[in-house]
Each structure stands twice: as structure tokens, then as C-alpha cells.
Amino acid sequence: MLKNHPKCLLNKPNNKNVVAPAVCGNNFTELGEECDCGTVQECKNPCCNAATCKLKVEAKCAEGACCQQCQIEKAGTVCQASSREDCVLPAKCDGQSSVCPSNRLKDDGTPCNDGQGYCYNGQCPSLKNQCINLWGADAVVGKEICYNMNTKGTNYGHCTKSNNTYVPCNPVDMMCGVLFCSAGEKIPTVGSGVASFMGCKAALDPTVMVKNGTKCGNKMVCNNGKCLSTSKVFQTPN
Structure with a gap:
């Protein structure tokens, strides 16, 4: 659950957003309280006075990643x-x-993952990781012959779609269309249909395209079905 939905589970409520009166002893530090470690019987926090929900003498904090031994x-x-x-x-x-x-976050366009990609919105998208996420740990990136299919303009080989028509990639953009992988599981994590040929496979799902920001060449990244220079996409010096 934590792996699949980290934002939900790690989204701790802000005590300033609680509109009900503070209740000392509910193990939730509310507005007006310095700390709350539960009831007197429950409390195991050496920095907090459970009876008053105030910090103990000489304590500067009771919780938080920047609190150690009751000191900031x-x-x-x-x-x-x-x-x-x-x-x-x-x-x-x-x-x-x-x-x-x-x-x-590091600036978009910063090299990452030992040069395998460029930072984009705090992530380091790569074909390898996208294949693993889709087909499992044993999946690998499809060979060039697989990505040549993106120049054909089929439901399993294209760069974009316009008015229900699959638009083929220009040869220079073929790494920025449908995601092609090899090996791994038989069924993808997204969608159920699979196109398979010559050791290549793609999930027949409109969302399974090579992600924006994925490296497609030296100082080149995918952007909406195009393989463009990092300086153009990230507006940084090339």
C-alpha cells in the first residue's frame, strides 16, 4: 500500500486545519497544544507532558524528523x-x-541515474524503468527494430493520435511513441491487450507511451511524441 499510494498514506493532516476544539490525549497535536502523546497511561514520549500536552522543562520539541532527544x-x-x-x-x-x-527538486534537464536520463519534475524517466514498471523486473528495453514500428502509424506503433487516426513517428522521433519492451511478464500492469512480434511487445493501451522527459539521444528528450533537444524542452543551455 505504501509503495502504490505513498501520497495518501504519508499525507499527515495539518493540525491548523482541524476545526474542532483541541482534545489533550488523543495522540494528535492540535492547535494550542505543544505536543500530544496520548493519555498519561499511553504516552511514551520523554519530551511531552501527557497531562497538559505541553513540552517538558528544557524540551524544545517532541516530534518531527528534526527533533532529537527533545532538542531541535x-x-x-x-x-x-x-x-x-x-x-x-x-x-x-x-x-x-x-x-x-x-x-x-533538481532543475529539469540535470543528468541523473548515471547518465541514463535527465531530471524531469523530480523524477528520472528512462525506458528501462518504464519497461520494468509495465512488465516486471525481468523486462528490458525493446531493440531498435521494435521502435521502428512507431513509424508505421498503427494502433501499436505511432507517436500521437489525432481525430481517431494514429499518427506515425518521424524516424528521428521513433523512440518517443509507443513503449516497446522485451521479456518480463506475459500480461502488463496496465491494460490487457498485447501486441507481440519479433521479441518485441507493447501494451495496447493509449496511456502506455514513452513518458515526456525520457532520454532519446545525447542531450535529447521526448516531449509529446517528439525527440527534442534538452535546451528546447527545459530551456537550459545545451
């Missing part, structure tokens, strides 16, 4: 590491709050 971490302490694909900068404590600030 010094400014610059990393409280959330960067992503493994390096498109999210590590979040650091500001020395004032026990709450870890939100991660900052």
Missing part, C-alpha cells in the same frame, strides 16, 4: 535523503523547527 537539530542536518535517482535534493533542518522541510 542544528541547521544543515539532513532529515530526508535524496532519491536514489538523484533528482530530489536532500532536505535539511533549518535549526528553527522540528519539522523537516520539503525536498527541493
Whole structure:
């Protein structure tokens, strides 16, 4: 559940948004409370006075990634590491709050994942990862002959669709159309229809296209069915 729906499960309510009167002992720090660790019998937080929902003497905080031993971490302490694909900068404590600030994203177009892609909206899209997400861990990117199909303009080989017509890719854009993979599972995670030929396979689902921001060449990325320069897409120096 956490893997598939992280935003929902990690979206902790803001205590300022609670309109009901604060209730000390409900294990939820509400407006007017400095902390809330549950009832006196339940509380195991050494920084919080469960009876008053106030911080104990000399305590500066009771919870949060920037709170250690009831004290606020010094400014610059990393409280959330960067992503493994390096498109999210590590979040650091500001020395004032026990709450870890939100991660900052690296600029779009920054090389990521050992040069396999470019950062785009905090992610590092690559054909490899898209194939794995669609067909499982053993899936690999389809060969060039697979992507040649995108120049044909069929339901399983195109770059865009206009007025119910499949628009073929220009040869230079063929890596930016339908996503072609090999190996992996027999049934994709999206859709149920499958087109298979010469070791290539594609999911027959209109949403399974190569993602915008995916690397399609040296300093080139896909953008709405076109393989364009990073300087044009990200408006950064090439």
C-alpha cells in the first residue's frame, strides 16, 4: 500500500486545519497544544507532558524528523535523503523547527541515474524503468527494430493520435511513441491487450507511451511524441 499510494498514506493532516476544539490525549497535536502523546497511561514520549500536552522543562520539541532527544537539530542536518535517482535534493533542518522541510527538486534537464536520463519534475524517466514498471523486473528495453514500428502509424506503433487516426513517428522521433519492451511478464500492469512480434511487445493501451522527459539521444528528450533537444524542452543551455 505504501509503495502504490505513498501520497495518501504519508499525507499527515495539518493540525491548523482541524476545526474542532483541541482534545489533550488523543495522540494528535492540535492547535494550542505543544505536543500530544496520548493519555498519561499511553504516552511514551520523554519530551511531552501527557497531562497538559505541553513540552517538558528544557524540551524544545517532541516530534518531527528534526527533533532529537527533545532538542531541535542544528541547521544543515539532513532529515530526508535524496532519491536514489538523484533528482530530489536532500532536505535539511533549518535549526528553527522540528519539522523537516520539503525536498527541493533538481532543475529539469540535470543528468541523473548515471547518465541514463535527465531530471524531469523530480523524477528520472528512462525506458528501462518504464519497461520494468509495465512488465516486471525481468523486462528490458525493446531493440531498435521494435521502435521502428512507431513509424508505421498503427494502433501499436505511432507517436500521437489525432481525430481517431494514429499518427506515425518521424524516424528521428521513433523512440518517443509507443513503449516497446522485451521479456518480463506475459500480461502488463496496465491494460490487457498485447501486441507481440519479433521479441518485441507493447501494451495496447493509449496511456502506455514513452513518458515526456525520457532520454532519446545525447542531450535529447521526448516531449509529446517528439525527440527534442534538452535546451528546447527545459530551456537550459545545451
